[in-house]
Amino acid sequence: MFEIVKKENKKRIGKLETMHGEINTPFFMPDATRGFVKSLGKDDLEMIGMGPMVVNTYHLYLEPGEKLIKRAGGINEFMNWKRPLLSDSGGYQIFSLIHKNPKMGRITDEGATFRSPLNGSRHFITPERSIEIQFDLGVDMMVVLDDVPPNSYSREKIEEAVRRTIDWAARCKNEYEKQLKERKIKREDRPLIFGVIQGGPYADLREYCARELVRIGFDGYGFGARHVDSEGNFLEEVVRETAEYIPEKALRFALGIGTPEDIVRCHSLGWDMFDCVIPTREGRHGRLFIRKEDNLEADFYETINITNEKYREDFSPVDPKCDCLLCKNYTRAYLRHLFATGEPLAMRMASIHNLKFYLDLMDRLRNAK
RNA sequence: GGGUCGGUGGCAGAGUGGUCAAAUGCAUCAGACUGUAAAUCUGACGCCGCAAGGCUUCGGGGGUUCGACUCCCUCCCGGCCCA
Numbered sequence: 318m319f320e321i322v323k324k325e326n327k328k329r330i331g332k333l334e335t336m337h338g339e340i341n342t343p344f345f346m347p348d349a350t351r352g353f354v355k356s357l358g359k360d361d362l363e364m365i366g367m368g369p370m371v372v373n374t375y376h377l378y379l380e381p382g383e384k385l386i387k388r389a390g391g392i393n394e395f396m397n398w399k400r401p402l403l404s405d406s407g408g409y410q411i412f413s414l415i416h417k418n419p420k421m422g423r424i425t426d427e428g429a430t431f432r433s434p435l436n437g438s439r440h441f442i443t444p445e446r447s448i449e450i451q452f453d454l455g456v457d458m459m460v461v462l463d464d465v466p467p468n469s470y471s472r473e474k475i476e477e478a479v480r481r482t483i484d485w486a487a488r489c490k491n492e493y494e495k496q497l498k499e500r501k502i503k504r505e506d507r508p509l510i511f512g513v514i515q516g517g518p519y520a521d522l523r524e525y526c527a528r529e530l531v532r533i534g535f536d537g538y539g540f541g542a543r544h545v546d547s548e549g550n551f552l553e554e555v556v557r558e559t560a561e562y563i564p565e566k567a568l569r570f571a572l573g574i575g576t577p578e579d580i581v582r583c584h585s586l587g588w589d590m591f592d593c594v595i596p597t598r599e600g601r602h603g604r605l606f607i608r609k610e611d612n613l614e615a616d617f618y619e620t621i622n623i624t625n626e627k628y629r630e631d632f633s634p635v636d637p638k639c640d641c642l643l644c645k646n647y648t649r650a651y652l653r654h655l656f657a658t659g660e661p662l663a664m665r666m667a668s669i670h671n672l673k674f675y676l677d678l679m680d681r682l683r684n685a686k
Numbered sequence: 687g688g689g690u691c692g693g694u695g696g697c698a699g700a701g702u703g704g705u706c707a708a709a710u711g712c713a714u715c716a717g718a719c720u721g722u723a724a725a726u727c728u729g730a731c732g733c734c735g736c737a738a739g740g741c742u743u744c745g746g747g748g749g750u751u752c753g754a755c756u757c758c759c760u761c762c763c764g765g766c767c768c769a
Contacts, residue, residue, distance in 0.1 A: 434723040572721035594722045
């Protein structure tokens, strides 16, 4: 299903077959966490050539519920999205919620108990349940439930998270096989399943986790938790070494990564797939990505905060090198005005532009000589 | 004309003798954002200063007081009620 077409040093360029079409790697997925990319409609996404996207098991389980989505004909049908979808397991949500506020829930070896931030109701999610929900969603790619420790945790605590992540990965894989049988899904029609490598900033823990996950066997492996330190510095060594523990023929998924330069770096270290909220969230907050150089060396782009005073009378396009809906039709001054007046069109335009920037970046990575 | 209530920082609006350069909200300015509890969050927002601190403010003028945005007099302006 995944085939490497070209390799140069550690960089890989390849093709991935899914039930919803072929994907060229490396690729970037925006986060359509709750079944939509905030402020955008499917036409917007199709217009910029969007391919695969990420939805979230945890959020869709809470609202509107996986059974409703199943009755709708699956998540693609529900969203009316023809291209591939990957569901994240919800591990990140459960743990980031609980980490931020221990009152929100509790993690045990069995699973995670947590309170819904929507209405306070209690829930219990196990690795098995996460996989079952993802089958109900009917995605092309799914992710195991993992234990996501903050990098600031002690080594002991991270070791525990690694142990639990491996244990849960095995349970997820069992459940995955069970669901394939129960649902009579043919081998060639099966969704891909990804393990997630934890271990914080410790390369040896990452290695151990990776080896154990490979022993269980997945279609791809993710880099879990944060890939930067508390100051935002890229953890190059750990990200590089973790990739090396993943078999060549498996997909390498850099979860939650990242800034354009982080994506470029990760790709050069052998990672194939990315997802991040940056282009959409920062776009909604007024930050626009702008192309500078044609190469992908340092300073190949810059960002502007369009809400800044200095753009009040800037009648040029956001990015003259861009042919997106925003840059073709509106000036910086107009976009600033849209933001200043709180017009939702501002967020839509900024999201379209930033996603186009990310897609173009991936094009450049795939087409680099 | 009589009565009455009120005039506070860009706006709205607290404060009603010292703890007030003056709550809070909005607006404004800047920053943050990395598997989305994020159209969110943080900071600045009288003037000078990196700071300590200093200086000038609560319609105008004049008083009372050790001390006034807060009390008194007067003028100006506005709302409402009566003629």
